[in-house]
Amino acid sequence: MAVVKAGVVVLDCAEPEQLAEFYKGLLDAEETEVCAHRVEIRGAGGTRLAFRRDANATPPSWPRPENSLQAHLDFLVDDLDEAERRVVGLGGRPLDTKGTAGPHEERGYADPAGHSFTLRHTTPTTPKQG
Incomplete structure (x- = not known):
């Protein structure tokens, strides 16, 4: 199961x-x-993009190294604890993301090469019964 x-x-x-x-x-x-x-x-073809406010953002300078990294990946998961165990088991590491504000529970990680990404808990989309 994925x-x-x-x-x-x-x-x-x-x-x-x-x-x-x-x-x-x-x-x-x-x-x-x-x-x-x-x-x-x-997008109409299923492409998903998100745009996150960073008041200190500066335009990317690629290919120059300064300010060249301004994107990261979010992965949507049902169970944050299970997903964290998988990340750590594969060689990733948790990042200190205490105090992140927002409507979703999320946790930050680095892959084995140091690239950051976020696991976000998804909420069910089916209406409550009863």
Whole structure:
């Protein structure tokens, strides 16, 4: 059974709403999540992107090394503890992400090469019975 349900590429930026508008037009996408610090979209072909507010964001300088890393991966999971055991078992390590604000429970990790990513707990989409 797969532990990870889906992946979302997240771009850090100063104005997530504006960047989301650009990609919505490019991908014929619709918003799937909007909150004070994050906008997520899904394109007509299923492509998922999110844009996270970072007030200190600067434009990427690629290929120059300074400020060149401004993206990370979010992986959506049902069970954070199970997913963490898998990450650690494969050689990843938890990152200190205490105090992260947002509507979702999430945990930060680094892969064996040091690239950061986030596991986010997903909430069921089926309506409550009763």
